[in-house]
Amino acid sequence: MPAPRKSPPRPARRNWFVSLLKWGLVAGLAGVIALSVAVALAYRDLPDFAQMQRSPNGQPVEIRGDDGTVLASFGPSYGEWLSYAEIPATMKNAMIAVEDRRFWYHPGIDPIGIVRSLVVNTLRGNKAQGASTISQQLARNLFLTASKDYTRKLREVVLAMAIERKFAKEDILELYLNRVYFGGGAYGIDAASRKFYGHSARRLSLEEAAIIAGLVKAPSRFAPSADAEAARRRAATVIAVMVDAGSITPDEASAADPRLVRFAPQDRMAGVRYFTDWVLAELENLTDEATEPLLVETTLSAPMQRTAEAAIRAEAPRGAQGALVALARDGAVKAMVGGTDYVRSNYNRAMTARRQPGSAFKFFVYASALEAGVTPDDIYEDKPVTIGNWTPKNDNGQFIGPISVREAFARSINTVAVQLAQQVGFDTVAEMARRFGITTQISRQPAMALGSSEVTLFEMTNAFATVASEGQEHAPFAITRITTGTGRVLYNHAEADTRQVVAPVIAAQMTQLMQAAVEQGTARAAQIGRPLAGKTGTTTSNKDGWFIGFSSGITTGVWMGRDDAKAVRGLAGGRAPARAFAQFMARAVGGTPPEPLVTELTEEGLGPEPDAQSYGLTDEEQQPPIIDAPEADPAPRLDDNWLDKTLKEPAEQPQVPR
Numbered sequence: 106m107p108a109p110r111k112s113p114p115r116p117a118r119r120n121w122f123v124s125l126l127k128w129g130l131v132a133g134l135a136g137v138i139a140l141s142v143a144v145a146l147a148y149r150d151l152p153d154f155a156q157m158q159r160s161p162n163g164q165p166v167e168i169r170g171d172d173g174t175v176l177a178s179f180g181p182s183y184g185e186w187l188s189y190a191e192i193p194a195t196m197k198n199a200m201i202a203v204e205d206r207r208f209w210y211h212p213g214i215d216p217i218g219i220v221r222s223l224v225v226n227t228l229r230g231n232k233a234q235g236a237s238t239i240s241q242q243l244a245r246n247l248f249l250t251a252s253k254d255y256t257r258k259l260r261e262v263v264l265a266m267a268i269e270r271k272f273a274k275e276d277i278l279e280l281y282l283n284r285v286y287f288g289g290g291a292y293g294i295d296a297a298s299r300k301f302y303g304h305s306a307r308r309l310s311l312e313e314a315a316i317i318a319g320l321v322k323a324p325s326r327f328a329p330s331a332d333a334e335a336a337r338r339r340a341a342t343v344i345a346v347m348v349d350a351g352s353i354t355p356d357e358a359s360a361a362d363p364r365l366v367r368f369a370p371q372d373r374m375a376g377v378r379y380f381t382d383w384v385l386a387e388l389e390n391l392t393d394e395a396t397e398p399l400l401v402e403t404t405l406s407a408p409m410q411r412t413a414e415a416a417i418r419a420e421a422p423r424g425a426q427g428a429l430v431a432l433a434r435d436g437a438v439k440a441m442v443g444g445t446d447y448v449r450s451n452y453n454r455a456m457t458a459r460r461q462p463g464s465a466f467k468f469f470v471y472a473s474a475l476e477a478g479v480t481p482d483d484i485y486e487d488k489p490v491t492i493g494n495w496t497p498k499n500d501n502g503q504f505i506g507p508i509s510v511r512e513a514f515a516r517s518i519n520t521v522a523v524q525l526a527q528q529v530g531f532d533t534v535a536e537m538a539r540r541f542g543i544t545t546q547i548s549r550q551p552a553m554a555l556g557s558s559e560v561t562l563f564e565m566t567n568a569f570a571t572v573a574s575e576g577q578e579h580a581p582f583a584i585t586r587i588t589t590g591t592g593r594v595l596y597n598h599a600e601a602d603t604r605q606v607v608a609p610v611i612a613a614q615m616t617q618l619m620q621a622a623v624e625q626g627t628a629r630a631a632q633i634g635r636p637l638a639g640k641t642g643t644t645t646s647n648k649d650g651w652f653i654g655f656s657s658g659i660t661t662g663v664w665m666g667r668d669d670a671k672a673v674r675g676l677a678g679g680r681a682p683a684r685a686f687a688q689f690m691a692r693a694v695g696g697t698p699p700e701p702l703v704t705e706l707t708e709e710g711l712g713p714e715p716d717a718q719s720y721g722l723t724d725e726e727q728q729p730p731i732i733d734a735p736e737a738d739p740a741p742r743l744d745d746n747w748l749d750k751t752l753k754e755p756a757e758q759p760q761v762p763r
Contacts, residue, residue, distance in 0.1 A: 151264075151271050157247065157280055158186060165290075165398040165590075166388070168381050171437075174407040177381040180398075181286075184295025187306060189279040195311045196294060197278060198352035199318035203343050205239040206350050208278070213240045213269035214262055240265040242321075243281045287320045288328030301329045303369035311353070311361045315340040329368045337363040376414040379443030379453045380405055384583050391587060391596045398590035403583050404437035412692040413440040420685035421445050421665055425673045427685065428454040430566045431661040431693060435600070436579035439659065439693070452668070459545055459559035460666060463678065464517045464627075465642025465651040466556035468568065468615070469538040471514055472607060474525040475614045477533070481511040485521045492551045497523050514618040515626030517641065519555055526554035540606050541568035542578065556642060566653055566662030569639075572619075573655040575703060576612035577603040610706040617704040619654065628652060630683040633691045635699035641678030648672055652682040656702075657694040661686055 165180040201208045207215050215238050237245075244264035268277060287297035297317050298306040309317070319339035320327050329336040340363035347353045384403055392399070413429045421427035431440040443453035452458070475481075487504045490497060497519045504520065513521035526534050534554065535547040543565075547558045563581070571578040580601045587596040607615075619638035622628045627641045631652055639654020648670050653662040663682040667673055 151267055154272065154276060154280075158283075164396055166385070166401060167399070168384055168401045168403060170403060170405045170407045170410075171439075171585075172407065173402075176377050176403070176405060176407065176410075178290055179381075179385065180290065181292045182290050182296050182300070183292050184297075184299050185305065186283050186293075187279075187295055189275045191307060192279070192282055192294070193307065193309045193314060195353075196282065196306065196309050196314040196317065198350075199311075199314045199343055199347055200282060200321075201239070201278075202347045202350040202352045203318050204242070204321060208239050209274060211238060213266035214238060237261075238265060239281050240268050240277055242285065243277060244268060246284055246286070247280075285321055286324055287317055288324030289330040299369075301368055302366075310366075311344070311357065312340060312363045312366050315343040315347070315361070316363060316366060319343045333368055337366065340366075375447045376442055377405070377407075377410055378447045378451065379455065380410070380438070380441040380583070382451065383441070383453065383456055387584055388587070391584060394589065394595055397593075399595075400588045400590070401584060402586040402588075404433070404439060404585060405441070405583070406439045406693075409440040409689075409693050410442075413442045413689050416685040416688040417442045417663075418445055419688065420681045422673050422676055422681055425665055425667050425676065426450075426454055427663070427665045427682075428458070428562050429661065429663050429685065429689065430455045430563050431659055431689070432566060432570045432581055434570070434574055434579065434658045434660075436567075436570070436581045437585075438581055438583045440661075440689070450668075454664065454668075455562050457561070458664075458668075459561055460649050460664065460670075461556055461558070461644045462560050462565060462651055463556040463642035463644040463649060464519075464522075465565060465640050465653060465678065466538075466558070466560070467514065467517065467522045467554070468572075468619075468640055468653075469541065469543075470522050470526045470534050470554050471510070471618055472541075472572075472611060472615055473529045473534045473537045474510070475611050476537075476607060477529045479510060479525065479528075481509065481514075481614055481617055483510050484508065485510065485513060485524055487513070487518050487520050490520045490523050492523070492527065495551055497552075497555060511618055511621050512626075514640075515621035515624075517622075517627050523551060523554045527551065538568075541571060542606075543568065556644065562651075562662050562664045565651075566660055569653045569655060569662065570660035571606050572612045572615045573638075573658075573660050574603075574612075575609040575706075576605055576607040578606050579603055609703075613703050613706040616702050620702055620704060623654065627679040628654070628683055630679055631687045631690075633687050633694070635694070636702045637690075638702055639683075639686070641683060643677045643679075646672040647674065647676040650676040650678045650680065650682045652678050652686045654686060654690075656690060657697055657700045659690065659693050661690055661693070663689075 165178065165182055167178045168176045170176050205215070207217065241261050241264075244261050248264055249261055272280070283293040283295070286292055287294070289297075289300050291297040291300045294309070294317055295306040297320070298304060298309055298313070301316070302309075302313055316329065316336050316339070319336065319342065322339075326332065327336050327339045344353070344358050344361055344363070348355055348358045380403075384401060388399070388401060409431060413431065417427035417429055426444050427442065428444065429440060429442040430438070433439050441453075441455055443455045443457075444450050484507050486506055487499070487508050488506070489504065499519050500517075505518075508516075508518065508521065510521070510525075512518075531549050531551060531553060535549055538547050538558075543560055545558065545560050545564070547553065550557070567578070567581055570581075582598060582601075584596065585598045586594070588594050616638045619640055620636070622641070623631055623637045623639050628639050631637065631639055631654055633656065635656055637654055637656040639652060642651030642653075643649065649664065649666040650673070651662070651664050654660070663686045665673070665676060665682050665685075
């Protein structure tokens with residue numbers, strides 16, 4: 106008998122495919138069940154519609170100047186909540202066409218859009234196209250962060266499907282259009298319309314609606330406040346998409362011209378952000394309110410700030426930075442410039458940068474000498490001086506022999522400053538700087554007399570302001586009042602106790618020395634046609650230039666130099682910094698009566714001497730590089746129309762999202 110035939114073995118590949126299909130179906134079913142459970146749980150935990158209307162996206166903070174001018178707004182701004190019926194049809198159609206064409210049909214996620222996105226992204230090799238629906242975007246905006254990990258994406262899908270189950274499509278679109286971010290701090294179409302066009306979203310034209318709809322993709326890039334032309338180009342694309350989606354007719358599209366849209370004026374005071382950043386940091390120390398909108402009233406003068414920014418832009422040498430601080434007699438900060446361009450660098454050189462002050466530090470040397478009994482008319486000899494292995498030099502390498510203290514200060518003679526510091530003691534000079542509020546490390550080595558220790562412009566300006574106030578320090582401040590959006594007062598600035606740093610007679614003598622520097626010394630370029638006192642400073646190889654001075658109740662400090670501390674050709678305190686000072690101060694005090702400088706006082710009836718205690722200085726500070734402080738003759742002043750020209754041609758400063 107023939108042997109029975111054996112059935113041929115099944116191909117191993119077919120067995121593998123069947124097993125894979127079975128496990129795939131099982132995994133798919135498990136996934137559907139898990140997704141359904143997750144959606145059900147999310148549905149249960151979703152807030153109701155009224156709660157989602159109230160859901161905040163952050164704490165708005167508005168900072169105003171001393172005259173009520175809005176300097177900057179941070180955090181979200183919300184317009185009026187518009188119901189679905191109040192939202193113009195063009196706005197709804199534009200948003201659906203550009204963001205979620207199948208919005209009315211999908212269950213929260215768009216399978217067709219997902220497949221299309223996968224194909225396009227695979228072919229192009231990058232993430233060129235997304236597939237998030239309006240429901241997904243709403244879920245992300247209200248409940249999730251902006252991270253791009255897969256866990257967040259999965260939660261977004263679950264929440265979107267739960268939202269679709271709980272709310273009608275019209276409710277979802279209403280929530281979305283009143284909550285989505287459109288750039289410039291504006292959340293919702295009404296806030297965006299008021300910010301960019303100056304009117305309610307109820308009146309949006311087709312072109313205006315297209316611009317707003319086009320912002321969702323990249324608010325910081327397409328917002329009119331950042332790039333108006335980019336916003337118009339993006340709107341043209343949105344209008345074309347609306348035609349393709351059937352939302353508008355080709356004739357309606359042809360009649361629409363985004364180029365004709367006129368935007369509301371936008372705040373371009375980008376430079377004021379150096380000040381407002383500092384105010385925000387101070388805010389944390391003055392109130393713990395973390396949810397209600399805040400209105401912060403400050404001391405800053407918007408006109409002074411514009412003048413200060415223009416002066417720094419006009420005078421800062423090419424490739425160099427500049428900073429300016431202006432203080433009123435009560436310590437109020439009236440202007441602050443932390444650099445030439447906040448958009449490129451938000452590093453605040455007025456508050457944070459530590460730089461060698463050069464001869465500006467002689468302020469403390471001469472204050473110490475005057476307090477020790479030296480008078481402005483005393484005679485010292487400008488001659489070679491050697492201390493240990495160090496021999497300071499004058500700018501021109503020459504010595505002029507006998508010279509009064511007043512003239513030595515005015516002409517910034519290095520050898521006399523070193524002799525005075527040696528006479529009173531380098532420790533005494535360091536302690537004097539501490540008394541005047543210098544908190545940075547101060548060297549006790551001889552070169553400190555010529556400004557080898559690093560300081561900040563803000564502290565140096567405050568020290569000079571103390572002399573302007575007859576030796577009394579008024580603590581600098583910026584915030585005068587903080588209230589909530591409902592008017593509840595959280596903080597009111599109270600006049601702080603003053604501190605007598607040096608006797609009024611010493612302050613008067615210092616003013617006399619600084620007046621001589623302006624009238625006949627290194628600071629002649631700072632003259633503004635009224636009584637003025639100040640001091641220049643220049644460091645080795647022209648790395649830093651300083652001028653600090655006061656007149657008519659305003660003390661202003663200016664610094665210029667490179668961030669990398671490289672030499673700046675031609676930079677000297679008596680040149681660009683002094684000119685910037687003069688250009689700012691001429692406008693800052695212009696229109697006010699000139700005030701005489703207090704240069705003559707007697708010891709009688711002036712009260713007790715200030716406490717000259719040490720402020721915890723140590724002897725561990727190292728000898729820094731020697732500073733020979735050259736002071737240059739002042740350069741010619743600009744013509745009287747310099748500011749008008751500068752303000753008419755402002756540097757381009759696009760806004761940056763915070």
